[in-house]
Amino acid sequence: MNAGETPGSSGLYHKLNLVKQLLPFSSVQPYAILFIMISIPYSVYIHIPFCRHRCGYCDFNTYAGKEDLIPPYVSALCREIELVSRSVGQRLPVHTIFFGGGTPSLLPIYGLQQILFTLHDCFDIQPNPEITLEANPGTVSPTYLAELHELGISRLSLGMQSAHETELNLLERQHNLEDVERAVDWARRAGFKNLNLDLIYGLPHQTLDSWLHTLKIALTLAPEHLSLYSLTIEHGTPLHRKVQNGTLPAPDDDLSADMYETAIEQLETAGFAHYEISNFAIRDQNGHIMACEHNLQYWRNLPYLGFGAGAHGFAGNYRLSNVLRIPSYIQHVQNGKVLAFPFSPATTSHTRIDQNTEMQETMMVGLRLTREGVSKRIFLKRFEKPLEIVFRNEIKTMTQNGLLEWAGEGGDTLRLTRRGLLLGNQVFMQFIGSSS
Ligand code: SF4
Structure with missing residues (x-):
């Protein structure tokens, strides 16, 4: 692979x-x-x-x-x-x-x-x-x-x-x-x-x-x-x-x-x-x-299940987190029953992730991958929307500022530049609350 x-x-x-x-x-x-x-x-x-x-x-x-x-x-x-x-x-x-x-x-x-x-x-x-x-x-x-x-x-x-x-x-x-x-x-x-x-x-x-x-x-x-x-x-x-x-x-x-x-x-x-x-x-x-x-x-923003006190999960378009304290966790689970996936009796908070949020999060975590970055091809398959259109303004600003670059075969990969590595948080914040 x-x-x-x-x-x-x-x-x-x-x-x-x-x-x-x-x-x-x-x-x-x-x-x-x-x-x-x-x-x-x-x-x-x-x-x-x-x-x-x-x-x-x-x-x-x-x-x-x-x-x-x-x-x-x-x-x-x-x-x-x-x-x-x-x-x-x-x-x-x-x-x-x-x-x-x-x-x-x-x-x-x-x-x-x-x-x-x-x-x-x-x-x-x-x-x-x-x-x-x-x-x-x-x-x-x-x-x-x-x-x-x-x-x-x-x-x-x-x-x-x-x-x-x-x-x-x-x-x-x-x-x-x-x-x-x-x-x-x-x-x-x-x-x-x-x-x-x-x-x-x-x-x-x-x-x-x-x-x-x-x-x-x-x-x-x-x-x-x-x-x-x-x-x-x-x-x-x-x-x-x-x-x-x-x-x-x-x-x-x-x-x-x-x-x-x-x-x-x-x-x-x-x-x-x-x-x-x-x-x-x-x-x-x-x-x-x-x-x-x-x-x-x-980092690829793919699904995972979290089990245990305070564990987090991302599945079925929800981000979830479990109750923090050990005795409460044990009690919730002991008294719990089967709920709709991906919920657990220990879940204490959950957020529905809509497509916009998922796209933003995919950029936030994917750009941490310094070589792999975020692939245009995979983004299009996953969201049926072109990455370079959804985040046109952010990408334009960040590439002009020398923080992001297109790389890989056919320029498919958007990733941090060496300078962008040191200013990662500044780059990631650009993608929060953006896209339409
Ligand atoms: S208390 Fe120390 S060993 Fe335990 S999780 Fe925190 S850093 Fe790790």
Whole structure:
């Protein structure tokens, strides 16, 4: 498959839109819609909201000291998966599964096994699915990693963040560099051939040199994939309070931009393909970029189901999110019943996505893909409208300003320029509230 192609989307959105014009979505069960729905491969996100300790910069939906809730939470997850899948009446095809958190590596193997069994029971899991699990380096052992691999987890994502003890302490991470090195070694011995390391830059007191050292150490660990995140000081976190009261300096945006640009150069020199604003991957033996297929589903604005406390989903023309707190989630699911797809008893908010919004969102997320961008051909198939007409004004302004360019075969791909990469948010905002 070429990088610019969208898996399984060929012609399906066209057909789906056609059927929707004939049948209101509220009468959700018509056979025709189901037939089309089951032809699109879905992604599944499973949220594991447990952590041993809450890191000082974190505002994710995760809770420390609640491990006693893991068994009922796993049961609730399985029930939610069953209820949502029964609302379809058919086994939807699923090609990627992502255990995110929180700290999914806090789940015992039998808990993960239970969830995977349920997913296999309820969905048509495609051959060789990408199954990712996020792990905290300090929470794994050789046996645990070997069992994960045995279970079919094919991709491991380790939160390394930094190679420096001082920076890890500043972030209140519960691991050190040795934990990361050991975890990588054990993962390789267990048979993992697809490893990601998460790194953070733009920290208070961090210098360009210390960041380059972190990158160098990360490269010596030979991961297939690297995700680089610029630190955001989230409101209400301990780190935010320290910056507010002057205990720590606020991140320096110019220095962060330098760190980002230098990282791109270093990683490209090391043979990594920069395929998304924050993500880099090597190529496999066939020359295929080892991108995270699950995240590609988000960036291509394709459907995914989210299970668990605070999980989000995008399916059946709705964006949905689940209740945040673990006890409420368990209660909602235990007392719940089958609803119309894609709703779950844990859904607390939903937004209907009309075609205009979907087109805007497709631009917002698709332009994050630095190579693939947004394809005119795929956009036309999906929406039956030409991209260059729908967003004529935005594209004209952004190309004139040197932020967007047409590339690829026959100029089919709209993507960010090198300058646009640094001003991505400015570009994405242009597409919000536009089109007709
Ligand atoms: S381990 Fe990750 S999810 Fe858990 S508190 Fe730290 S940053 Fe947040």
